[in-house]
Amino acid sequence: MAVKHFEAEVRREPKGAVLDLRGEINGFAQGTLDAAYAEAEKENPGAILLNFEGVDYINSTGIALIVGLLARARATKRDLSAYGLSEHYVEIFNITRLSDFMGVFPDEESALYGTVVK
Amino acid sequence: MTGQPRDAAHWARYTETLEVAGLRKGAGTRNVEGRRPVSPLQGFGKMWQKTFKVRLEGVGASPVEVVGAWREHFPEISGFGEGFRVPSGGLVPGAVALLAGGLTGVMVLYADEESFTYMTPEGHPFSGWITFSAYRDEDGTTVAQAQFLIRANDPVYELMMLVGMNGAENLQWQGTLRNLAAHFGARGRVETKVVCVDPGRRWRHYKNLRHNVLIRSMLHALIAPLRWLRPRSTG
Numbered sequence: 001m002a003v004k005h006f007e008a009e010v011r012r013e014p015k016g017a018v019l020d021l022r023g024e025i026n027g028f029a030q031g032t033l034d035a036a037y038a039e040a041e042k043e044n045p046g047a048i049l050l051n052f053e054g055v056d057y058i059n060s061t062g063i064a065l066i067v068g069l070l071a072r073a074r075a076t077k078r079d080l081s082a083y084g085l086s087e088h089y090v091e092i093f094n095i096t097r098l099s100d101f102m103g104v105f106p107d108e109e110s111a112l113y114g115t116v117v118k
Numbered sequence: 119m120t121g122q123p124r125d126a127a128h129w130a131r132y133t134e135t136l137e138v139a140g141l142r143k144g145a146g147t148r149n150v151e152g153r154r155p156v157s158p159l160q161g162f163g164k165m166w167q168k169t170f171k172v173r174l175e176g177v178g179a180s181p182v183e184v185v186g187a188w189r190e191h192f193p194e195i196s197g198f199g200e201g202f203r204v205p206s207g208g209l210v211p212g213a214v215a216l217l218a219g220g221l222t223g224v225m226v227l228y229a230d231e232e233s234f235t236y237m238t239p240e241g242h243p244f245s246g247w248i249t250f251s252a253y254r255d256e257d258g259t260t261v262a263q264a265q266f267l268i269r270a271n272d273p274v275y276e277l278m279m280l281v282g283m284n285g286a287e288n289l290q291w292q293g294t295l296r297n298l299a300a301h302f303g304a305r306g307r308v309e310t311k312v313v314c315v316d317p318g319r320r321w322r323h324y325k326n327l328r329h330n331v332l333i334r335s336m337l338h339a340l341i342a343p344l345r346w347l348r349p350r351s352t353g
Contacts, residue, residue: 027251027253056123057123057124057125058125059125059128059228059230059233060227060228060233060235060247060249061233061235061249061251061265063247064167064247064249064265064267067157067158067159067267068167068267068315070159071158071159071165071315071316072315072316074316074318075316075317075318086123088123088126089123091132092129094132095129095130095131095132095133095227096157096227096237096247097155097156097157097159097160098157098159100157100159100160101157101159
């Protein structure tokens with residue numbers, strides 16, 4: 001199966017920076033994801049949102065990359081949240097206990113204004 | 119994201135606590151059965167990302183073949199030998215294997231053809247994930263990799279990491295990759311990269327000490343005479 005490229009773009013919103021993620025999050029996504037996160041941090045936003053609507057595959061290395069971002073966010077006392085995850089990946093966030101440490105929201109509006117997916 | 123994800127069968131199902139199946143129940147599972155699997159975020163110490171890699175120069179095996187052999191022969195290749203007890207169903211997602219004769223264990227969090235990941239339980243020296251994988255380098259050489267995202271589970275383990283457990287663990291996994299290379303007839307040099315992802319300690323997680331398998335096993339041994347003296351019911 002062909003590996004889809006991973007892309008990440010930063011968008012500025014009044015309540016924080018949004019990282020629009022697309023493609024597959026695996027070990028090959030590290031450079032792009034780290035660079036996009038660094039870009040998102042530049043204007044020192046209080047919150048960074050990860051938009052997973054365009055992501056169709058995450059493996060365990062990809063989950064580890066997200067934990068790395070979460071560690072960076074916590075070190076700088078910044079909120080990191082996720083939205084746009086399918087039901088399957090919401091479950092993966094539960095299995096890996098990631099959802100204990102970051103808000104998981106159904107869409108951007110609720111991520112910005114706060115209704116967590118359970 | 120829509121439709122059935124292609125990785126659905128690669129992940130373990132959600133479980134609140136570990137259940138040891140396919141292995142003999144009893145004393146050997148005491149420190150693992152019923153423990154919660156823990157992510158790198160639930161531990162106490164500094165968070166580390168450790169990567170060990172070996173290039174399998176001159177080896178024709180594909181990444182899929184390398185990971186397949188690694189998974190099948192994990193006890194021998196890792197050097198844990200019989201101390202690593204694989205359940206009868208193998209190292210499939212959700213399976214729990216025992217380590218150090220049952221002192222602790224690991225759950226298979228994820229497994230596909232080119233990688234597999236272990237997640238540790240409460241009480242283990244560190245909380246987190248270990249991913250074993252292989253890929254083709256730009257020149258077509260297969261590279262095998264073990265990557266850890268971990269932090270010491272409690273203050274005692276953090277202290278042990280500072281006084282030597284960290285180095286001993288690095289030696290353990292460098293040896294594993296050398297063994298893997300030797301399994302394929304190669305003599306690769308192991309590259310090691312250690313990055314502190316989060317230098318902060320999670321002081322509110324100091325209570326993880328109550329699960330520490332070394333302390334619990336010591337206490338279990340100390341009170342063994344009391345258990346022997348306890349009157350047994352008859353009839």
